[in-house]
Amino acid sequence: MSHGRMNSADERRRVAIPRRSTKGPLDAVEDDPLAALSSQHAPSAIERSPSRPARSPAPRSPHLHDALTSPVSRTTTSPPALQKDFSFLQDASAYHVLPASNIPPPFLNAPNIPSVSSPIDTLLLSGHYRLAAIAAARNLVSSTPPTDYTTLFHLLHIRLACLCLIDEHALAAQEAKVFGDLNSAFYYADEAIGGRGRHLVPWELRILVVRLAALGYGEWRKGVMGYYELARECREAILSSSTDEEKSIWRARLRDCGIRVANVLVEMGDLEGAGRHLASLGPASAEGEEGEKERREVTVMEALTWLRLGDITAARKCLASLSSSQSDELLDGTLKALLQLADSDYASAVASFESLHSRFPSDAMVTQNLAVCLLYTGRIAEAKDLLSALAHETQPFHSLVFNLCTVYELCTERNQDSKLALASTMAARKSDGSVGWEISNADFKL
Known part of the structure; x- marks a missing residue:
């Protein structure tokens, strides 16, 4: 077996090395930029994180699917008896400025955009995940005591989940490295307060960090x-x-x-x-x-x-x-139609989805699949009508916008105007939070 020299720039070979602290827990913290925010809350003797991951270039973002099914309500603050310093999570340099270059202009200039200072729960419920991510990072860095780990983890969970929801997986993977090793003893409750073995990080956040760790190291x-x-x-x-x-x-x-x-x-x-x-x-x-x-x-x-x-x-x-x-009539019928579609029996698939559409006219998934089957059979005008009606009558989702823009490309050479008009319509709507309000350039094929 031959052994070759490893490229030093290979992100996969990097290992987070524990940061050696030059100051003890009782030393002065005047040079700490977060000291002014937490001095009235932090105790005189605290336990510090054993490790802080090294920062590295953000990897390229793969196409993944992740969703936050519902906003997590804020729970009570952490028990005062547990005095651990989580100020390493409040390092402002660990959180990125979100790029706006991948957002269509109508969304950047929409008149109904709420303020970033709005309550985070309100932003989540209205589907404004980009603003919620920004607000969560601000609160995380500037307005939370470093020992209030419950609130810190809650805000960080919102930040990472919202980044995934707006397809900024690379940034989420990079920012998740701020945790270091979640299997470290630092993230478990102290034996002195009777909580030995209890992990401090919520289970749902640990699940998300595992996924982002795989992304972050490629x-x-x-x-x-x-x-x-x-x-x-x-x-x-x-x-x-x-x-x-x-x-x-x-x-x-x-x-x-x-x-x-x-x-x-x-x-x-x-x-x-x-x-x-x-x-x-x-x-x-x-x-x-x-x-x-x-x-x-x-x-x-x-x-x-x-x-x-x-x-x-x-x-x-x-x-x-x-x-x-x-x-389940809807699910079983859809699976049957998908089998026909996978078997290249497009005529039967169209008939099956038409039957489902007549029984479930408000189901967006059935309507979109029917439009795709019609597209496969050359009935482009009918497919366009179905997708256009769906985009204007329901909350639009990524695959719907992408498929409709594909039909625009098949129908006219001036498809760019149609895509921008669709983006303007999407940006003017008032989201109910069932899907994200913001839609990227990639979905519009711009």
């Missing part, structure tokens, strides 16, 4: 290993839990880690491995009707993975194994 395998490490913690927690409720929570988390591993495999391009991994997941954590619903969801994921891989036979076997007791 190695998806780091994500797989991170999820397996969390899965090991889930198994230990299940064995040590004293109540059925706690065991149920940790079993659900274990199941979630397994599904996220499959997601990483898909993003790595190993679709076959993802399908086999989903098929190998153990029995559902819940029993009865809830357990059947959980098993059905995983089976549908597996079927969609095989469809993406192009293995129609395996996808049909998955769907055939679904229990009829949990049948």
Whole structure:
């Protein structure tokens, strides 16, 4: 086996080295820019973070899917007995200025943009994720005591999740490095207050950081290993839990880690491995009707993975194994139509989606899939009418905007004007928070 010299600029070879502090916890902190903000809250003796990751160039942003399903409400402040200094999370240089070059001008100049000083919960509920990310960073750096770890983690979770929602994955991955090693003993509660073994960082934030760590170092395998490490913690927690409720929570988390591993495999391009991994997941954590619903969801994921891989036979076997007791007319009909589409039977797929559209006229997913099938069969004008109506009647989403702009390109040479007009319409709308208000140049194909 030959050994070659490694490129020193290779981001994947960089390791975060603990920062050697030259000052003790009792020394003066006059040179600390955050001291003025936290002097009245910080105790005289505090424990400092054992490590701070080195900053490195941001990697290129891959195309990933991440979403914040609902805003997390602020919880109570951290217990005063736990005196750990998290001021390293408040380093302003760790947070980037968000670029505006990838946003269409109508969104930058929209008249109904709220102020960045608006409450963060309001910004989240209205779908203004870019402004929420900016507001979270400001509050994180300037207005939170360094020992209030609950609020710090809450704000950092909002910041990272919102960056993912506006497709700034590279920046989110870079900023997530501010945590350093989350497996460090520093992130666990002190034994003195009876919390030994309790991780201070919320579970949902740890899940997100694992994914961003893989992005930040350019190695998806780091994500797989991170999820397996969390899965090991889930198994230990299940064995040590004293109540059925706690065991149920940790079993659900274990199941979630397994599904996220499959997601990483898909993003790595190993679709076959993802399908086999989903098929190998153990029995559902819940029993009865809830357990059947959980098993059905995983089976549908597996079927969609095989469809993406192009293995129609395996996808049909998955769907055939679904229990009829949990049948869903909309979902089952959509999967059947997708099988026909994957089998290049476009006429049958159009008929299936038309039938679904007549029964579920308000379902945006069915309408868009029908338009795509019509496009495949050469009925471009009908596809354009469907997508245009959908864009004006519902909250637009990324694939809808992208598909409609593709139709513009097929219909006219002056498609740039049509795209900008669509962007102006999207920017003038009032979002209900079901999808993000801001849409990037890439979605408009500008």
